[in-house]
Amino acid sequence: MRLVDYISLALRNITRRKLRSALTIFAIVIGATSVTIMLTIVFSAKGFINDQFEQNGTFQQVQVSPQTDINWGNGSGQNCNSSDCVKLTQALINKLAKLPHVIGIARQTQPYNFDGLFYGSKKLKLNQVVAYDANGIIDNHMLAGRDITQSDGNGVLTITSDYADGLGFKNNYQALIGKTVKLHTQGYYSGVGSDPVGRQQYMQTHCQNMGPGQNCELPSVQITGKVVGIADANGLTNSSGYTVRVPLSWARGMEENQDYGPARTSGDYCRNMPGPCMPPNVLTVTDELALNGYSSLIVKVDNATNAAAVAQNIRGTFKIGAADAETAIKQQLSVFNIVGIILGGLGGIALIVAAVGVINTMVMSILERTREIGVMRAVGARRSAISRLFTFEASLLGMAGGILGVLIGYGLTLIGNPILNHQLKGNNIGSSNILSLPIWLVITVIAGTTVIGMLAGLYPARKAAKLDPVEALHYE
Amino acid sequence: MPAIIELRDVTKTYKLGDETLNAVDGISLSIQTGDFVAITGASGSGKTTLANIIGGLDRPTGGSVMVDGNDLSKLRDRKLSDYRNQHIGFVFQSFNLQGTQTALENVTLPLVFARVKSKARKQRATECLQAVGLGDRLKHKPSQLSGGQRQRVAIARALAVKPNIIIADEPTGNLDSQHGDEIIKLLRDLNKQGITLIIITHDMNIARQAGRIVQVRDGKVRA
Ligand SMILES: Nc1ncnc2c1ncn2[C@@H]1O[C@H](COP(=O)(O)OP(=O)(O)OP(=O)(O)O)[C@@H](O)[C@H]1O
Ligand SMILES: [Mg+2]
Numbered sequence: 095m096r097l098v099d100y101i102s103l104a105l106r107n108i109t110r111r112k113l114r115s116a117l118t119i120f121a122i123v124i125g126a127t128s129v130t131i132m133l134t135i136v137f138s139a140k141g142f143i144n145d146q147f148e149q150n151g152t153f154q155q156v157q158v159s160p161q162t163d164i165n166w167g168n169g170s171g172q173n174c175n176s177s178d179c180v181k182l183t184q185a186l187i188n189k190l191a192k193l194p195h196v197i198g199i200a201r202q203t204q205p206y207n208f209d210g211l212f213y214g215s216k217k218l219k220l221n222q223v224v225a226y227d228a229n230g231i232i233d234n235h236m237l238a239g240r241d242i243t244q245s246d247g248n249g250v251l252t253i254t255s256d257y258a259d260g261l262g263f264k265n266n267y268q269a270l271i272g273k274t275v276k277l278h279t280q281g282y283y284s285g286v287g288s289d290p291v292g293r294q295q296y297m298q299t300h301c302q303n304m305g306p307g308q309n310c311e312l313p314s315v316q317i318t319g320k321v322v323g324i325a326d327a328n329g330l331t332n333s334s335g336y337t338v339r340v341p342l343s344w345a346r347g348m349e350e351n352q353d354y355g356p357a358r359t360s361g362d363y364c365r366n367m368p369g370p371c372m373p374p375n376v377l378t379v380t381d382e383l384a385l386n387g388y389s390s391l392i393v394k395v396d397n398a399t400n401a402a403a404v405a406q407n408i409r410g411t412f413k414i415g416a417a418d419a420e421t422a423i424k425q426q427l428s429v430f431n432i433v434g435i436i437l438g439g440l441g442g443i444a445l446i447v448a449a450v451g452v453i454n455t456m457v458m459s460i461l462e463r464t465r466e467i468g469v470m471r472a473v474g475a476r477r478s479a480i481s482r483l484f485t486f487e488a489s490l491l492g493m494a495g496g497i498l499g500v501l502i503g504y505g506l507t508l509i510g511n512p513i514l515n516h517q518l519k520g521n522n523i524g525s526s527n528i529l530s531l532p533i534w535l536v537i538t539v540i541a542g543t544t545v546i547g548m549l550a551g552l553y554p555a556r557k558a559a560k561l562d563p564v565e566a567l568h569y570e
Numbered sequence: 571m572p573a574i575i576e577l578r579d580v581t582k583t584y585k586l587g588d589e590t591l592n593a594v595d596g597i598s599l600s601i602q603t604g605d606f607v608a609i610t611g612a613s614g615s616g617k618t619t620l621a622n623i624i625g626g627l628d629r630p631t632g633g634s635v636m637v638d639g640n641d642l643s644k645l646r647d648r649k650l651s652d653y654r655n656q657h658i659g660f661v662f663q664s665f666n667l668q669g670t671q672t673a674l675e676n677v678t679l680p681l682v683f684a685r686v687k688s689k690a691r692k693q694r695a696t697e698c699l700q701a702v703g704l705g706d707r708l709k710h711k712p713s714q715l716s717g718g719q720r721q722r723v724a725i726a727r728a729l730a731v732k733p734n735i736i737i738a739d740e741p742t743g744n745l746d747s748q749h750g751d752e753i754i755k756l757l758r759d760l761n762k763q764g765i766t767l768i769i770i771t772h773d774m775n776i777a778r779q780a781g782r783i784v785q786v787r788d789g790k791v792r793a
Contacts, residue, residue: 099682110670469666472627473680473727474655477647564628567666 095479104486108494111459118455119495121448126499126543127506128441133535134507136434139427142528153398155231156405157417158182158190158391164415180414181387190393190412195404198394200231203383205285205348210278211253211338212316213261220277221336225345231394234339238267239323246341248286251275252323254337267324274318277338281312286347288315290354290377317348351380445543448495449550452488456554460484467558468566477559484555485548492547496540503539504531573600574734574766575624580633582619582789593619594630595789603734606758606767608780616789617770618739624768625658625737626650655683659728659765661738661757665720667712667727673699674708677726684731698726702756718749725756735766742773754779 108115157164160179180186182201191199204224211218226232228244237255253275255267263270284290293312301310319340327336340348357376364371393416395404401418408416460467467480507529515526582594593616601607601624609617622628623635626642629650635642637657642650654660659680667676677695686694699705702722712720721741728736738757742750754769754776761767769776777783785792 095683096685096687098688103682465666466668469668470679470683471651472625472654472660472666474651474683474731476651476683479651479683564622567627567662 095475095482100482100486101490103483104490107459107463107487108490114455114458115491115494118448118451118491119498121444121451122492122495122543122547123498123502125441125444125448126496126539127502128437128444128499129542130500130503130531130535130539131506132434132437132441133539134503134529134531135430135437137532137535138529139430141530142423152419153401154395155419156393156395156401156408157415158393158408159389159415159417160387162409162413162415164417180412182389182391182414183387184384186387186412186414187391190391190408193404193407193411195395195397195400196393197396198229198231200227200229200392200394201342201388202226202390202392203342203345203349203388205340205345207283207285207348208277208279208338210276211257211261212276212278213273216261217278218257218260218336220338223277223338223340223345223348225340225342226392227342231392235326237324237326239271239321241323241325242339242341246322246343248341248344248347249319250322250341250344251277251319252325252339253321254325254327256327256336257338258324260336263324270321270324273321275321276316276318279315279317281314283315284352285350286344286352287317288352290352291375294354294375346381346383349382351378351382353378353380445546448543449546452491452547452550453554455491456484456488456551457557459487460554460558464561464566464569467561468563468569471561471563472567480561481555481559484558485551488551488554489544489548492550493540493544495547496543499543500531500536500539507531574603574637575599575601576634576636577624578634578636580620580623580630580635582616582623582628583631592789594623596633597786597789597791598633599784599791601766601768604761604764604766606761606779606781607769607784608777608782609768609770609784609786610772610774610777611786613772615786617786619789620786621737621739621768621770625660625735626653627660651683655680655731657734659725659731659733659736661721661724661728661736661741663740663743665712665717665724665744667720667723669712672709672711673704673715673723673726676712676723677730680727680730694730695726698729699723701729702726716749717745718752721745721749721753722756725753725760729760733765735768736760737768737770739770740772741769742771742776750776 160182162179187199187201190196202224203226204222206223208220208223211220228242228246234241234252236252237258239252242250242252253270258264258267258270261270261275281293284293296312297310304310325337325339354375354377356373357378364373393404393408395401398420402421405416405418405421408414467475470480511527511529514528518526518528577597577599580594580597580599581592584591584593595616597620609621611617619628623630623642626637626645630643633643637653640649640653642653645653660666668679671679674692674695677698678691681691681694696705696708699708702725704719704722704726707715707719707723710719712723715723721744725736725741728738736757741753741757745753750773757767757769758779767780769780771777
């Protein structure tokens with residue numbers, strides 16, 4: 095009997111009893127799908143970690159925050175306002191810089207009081223203005239213009255491509271370079287670019303006679319900046335989506351408290367004055383950033399393998415938050431591994447059940463086809479041919495289950511990737527589509543279920559081959 | 571003319587509990603090429619058992635069955651299957667067609683095991699069906715055919731691999747006399763073309779047409 099005949103006969107027998115075959119295959123599909131997903135997750139996760147080590151130095155970074163319970167990616171923007179946290183002051187930063195393996199630090203802050211980005215008549219909601227040292231530790235992918243440099247000062251900024259798109263410069267980023275945009279903020283803004291004297295006068299004329307419970311609305315403030323670059327919103331290493339970046343020196347100015355009012359020494363001034371005393375107004379400038387510390391730091395270490403240890407050292411020594419990407423990812427991976435083990439176990443059980451199902455189906459099928467087997471033997475089928483025929487049939491059931499399982503597994507990666515991409519982006523990890531189905535995995539799973547089907551078919555096939563032809567022919 | 575089949579002291583014993591039953595009890599028989607042999611005898615006398623042993627479907631408990639110098643009783647399954655495939659065409663009382671397959675596919679079956687390629691198989695099967703007068707029923711399933719037509723499909727199947735011997739075990743048993751006669755005529759024509767024909771029958775009208783009648787009684791050949 096020729097190979098094609100085995101296959102076509104086996105296929106024919108499978109399709110002849112569609113429902114039963116479908117039910118038998120169903121169990122194999124569940125097993126194969128589980129195993130496919132398990133292998134995909136475990137190996138994709140492993141590949142992902144390896145990629146990350148090679149990628150843009152993320153693994154050489156430790157994120158430091160005044161908040162002690164941070165994870166990688168969410169440690170920024172948490173200014174230290176309460177008394178029970180340690181402020182990220184320059185004095186502390188100087189100590190961090192001297193730690194072993196530390197080769198650089200990028201200080202970060204987020205002047206949080208802007209709410210609008212205006213260009214001409216276009217007004218966009220402003221989510222975050224960020225600033226950090228332009229010392230190369232945080233690297234941005236620029237789509238047009240240039241990134242912020244250390245020599246940049248007030249009035250210079252970059253925006254992300256999302257904003258450029260919103261301002262109507264999609265596919266035309268270059269045209270936005272050199273243009274002036276406005277950052278909009280509320281009237282109580284007291285940083286650089288505000289008018290402390292005007293504000294004081296406005297308050298005296300408008301807010302003095304207000305009743306209780308009434309809010310004194312100050313006219314809003316707009317400060318201007320020139321766009322020098324458009325950053326790729328997807329390629330941002332340390333912030334995401336809609337972001338405006340300004341030089342750190344300008345951010346310091348934005349966070350200043352410039353106050354025009356009676357001098358703080360007015361008590362001294364009035365001490366020797368008889369009658370009502372009106373101390374002269376003076377301008378007081380407070381460097382709030384120096385006072386409150388930075389919102390977060392990115393500490394760069396000499397080698398990615400030291401990041402976790404440095405983070406631990408920082409946490410232990412300074413009682414501040416420190417997170418490294420590898421530990422964070424390993425935590426995420428451990429979830430994957432648990433999911434993988436559960437799926438693998440489920441898949442294994444499903445495959446055992448499926449194998450029993452195949453045996454059952456085949457034994458039943460042989461009982462039904464006893465007479466048919468007798469006829470085949472009478473017209474010259476060898477025992478080995480009968481045996482092979484049923485083994486083929488069982489193998490094909492296994493193979494069909496494997497193919498369907500792999501297809502479903504592949505479908506699930508198509509669903510899973512966007513979800514994971516979203517999560518990774520939320521954690522500021524610039525990888526995407528990490529779930530992939532390598533061809534060897536496809537082959538392994540299909541070959542595996544085929545072999546399981548074949549093994550499950552061995553006993554029934556032997557049974558069929560051993561039937562006595564004469565008895566089989568008279569089987570009712 | 572040399573005997574193509576030579577049985578010597580063939581026995582077939584069944585053990586049923588303590589009792590032993592000699593279904594075939596020391597039969598010696600030789601059949602020549604081109605013979606038309608009718609095997610008759612009462613029900614349970616051992617006719618089918620004897621025919622199955624000749625056809626290589628069953629193995630004797632004792633004695634020898636010589637075919638072309640080979641002893642069938644000593645052949646391994648592989649050779650014995652090939653012997654059935656290449657030399658024997660069986661025709662059964664109950665047709666034994668595959669109900670889910672067409673007439674053409676049924677006739678094709680022995681050729682599948684003879685490793686004939688698909689195209690040549692179809693060609694040969696069509697030829698055989700034409701030879702039994704069913705050239706216009708190739709795509710019919712057994713359930714769509716009359717009893718006589720079904721038996722003709724079975725004969726076409728027996729013919730497919732060009733056997734030397736056709737063994738027909740009560741081929742007319744399930745047919746009315748008219749269809750039965752047609753089948754016997756068909757088999758006789760094949761015999762005239764040189765195929766050795768062994769028919770088991772209760773019908774003396776059929777037996778009488780044979781060149782030789784072998785009467786079996788209690789597993790023995792009546793002299
Ligand atoms: N597998 C078996 N086990 C036990 N006894 C058997 C078996 N096969 C046949 N026999 C017995 O052997 C004897 C001969 O059977 P066989 O089928 O050869 O008879 P037969 O002459 O063909 O009868 P019929 O005309 O009814 O077909 C019978 O008594 C039968 O009961
Ligand atoms: Mg009989």
